[in-house]
Amino acid sequence: MSSPNFNIAAVERETGLSKDVLRVWERRYGFPSPERDSTGERQYSAEQVDRLCQIKRLMDRGHRPGKLIALPTEELAVLAPRHANVAGEPAENADADDLAALIELIRRHDATGFTQAMQQRVARQGLQRFVQDTIAPLSWQIGQAWESGRIEVFEEHLFTELSKRLLRQNIAALPAGRGHPRILLTTVPEEQHVLGLLMAEALFCLEGAECIPLGTQMPLMEIVRASEAHAADIVALSFSSAFPARQVAPLLQQLRALLPSEICLWAGGAGVQRTAAIPGVSLLLSLEDALQALHSRQQMGV
Amino acid sequence: MSSPNFNIAAVERETGLSKDVLRVWERRYGFPSPERDSTGERQYSAEQVDRLCQIKRLMDRGHRPGKLIALPTEELAVLAPRHANVAGEPAENADADDLAALIELIRRHDATGFTQAMQQRVARQGLQRFVQDTIAPLSWQIGQAWESGRIEVFEEHLFTELSKRLLRQNIAALPAGRGHPRILLTTVPEEQHVLGLLMAEALFCLEGAECIPLGTQMPLMEIVRASEAHAADIVALSFSSAFPARQVAPLLQQLRALLPSEICLWAGGAGVQRTAAIPGVSLLLSLEDALQALHSRQQMGV
DNA sequence: AGATAATTTTTGTCCAGGACAAAATAGCGG
């Protein structure tokens, strides 16, 4: 156990805490207090990195760093539930057990079993209900489980990867019509989560829209270029719950200013739940909202 | 054209140049020289952001910032070819025209046509040859075209997204056997490109290996946990050409130190081409190398 | 000449410690 050391860039990579934050915490709270190498640069131990990961996870749940850092080490299990059921209940319907069974497959690392079970649900429910009643709640529950430390990061990654495959596969199976409106789907550069976007894409395609999937992390100026090149009617962005809430509004304002006014800007996902209204931007708080936005647009004869 | 302003974080997001670099360039070269807002914070104009993007693109081709910044504005078209054909020729076989036609579809933003043409090639070539003779060279050419400014960023994104879908779809269609060895596929946290990983996964699955796809951006300590939980025989990482070359070796060394010695560590992709050998790490310089590594392992009776 | 070694320049990243604004919390009057 030679405790490999991490420099500050590696800790930023591992924990997601910026170098500035790591330094200012050290200055203010005295933690983390890394060793220094011969040149005076910080060298963090694996234990400190682990603890920082725990703190980060609890912060994402709404706790504040000042409190967390003061605490000994029993904060871990204790501080699980904070504003847990903040929005959207777990839907205590008859499906709850089914969903729990699916999560159990992930927890047992049974990729094959999970994919098969999910594919069965697609066949049984149809794509739209599968997205709304299976993928969406599952993904919410996985998020919850991750935040409370009940599942590991890599288990969430496995779930996400397998779910993306299922959705893409089923989207590809839809007729490739050149429908209307033309919807460009992407995320901003710091948002790497694409699952929400795929859910929206599935629903939009089912309604006959033409979706142009550009993946994640498009610079704003590229979004503008792409929307013009593809003659898009709508630019749809997705923000996950992990996206720093404070950045959402400025980003949307900036993009709205860059985008021609005849192109609509839709923003959805868990990351916009707490965002205030922005002129010229449609905030879609749920998949139902997104569907309804599309319907009302299509009714208005476009 | 009210030239919306970008703060330093936005410029980092748009260009991929770190805040430290932006500040030190300003100090040393006098460019970029952003306005300051009332609180003294930098406010970059859209023109400066554009120019920074150009410079970044040329730097990725091997040019040096000190020279580029001094140049007027005609550097753009002139400085296209530098060490262009550094490794792996464009393969001047009879297929060249076909590939050019595929790229032309992307350039015309014809997603449907591109997907159809690609699906035809899968049917005609079979998955293995499709990966090696279509996806790999196409992806290389798209990268070249992007570096020389012949295609836009969003066109590359479209190509990548559509190609990922094709590969995932065709991987899903393979028999889901519980084969050997068990290969865990992922990338390190700063590497978001997954296409190379999917190519490898397709080839590995065709050889009967069991692949565990965890998507991108796994913290090193999570990779270790995942490899133990999944009882993986091999951890396979992919590094794209965009990955900062200087970080590859330290990362691999660090992961090798964290990983149990009985688990093999394979690293492939354009990003490891110029990496020196590392004890305990197999550097796979091409897809053929990867296949051969798997073969020789299977022959040795595992 | 051509290859190798030593030196210089270039370049990215790290550091310290100050400042400030937005968000979260606490205090207070209705």
Next chain:
DNA sequence: CCGCTATTTTGTCCTGGACAAAAATTATCT
């Protein structure tokens, strides 16, 4: 108990210095 204003907390930005790795250049040797 609710809505409003102070205060604390917290993240991000700032300046300007330092240094090491990489690249380029120069010197040296065969």
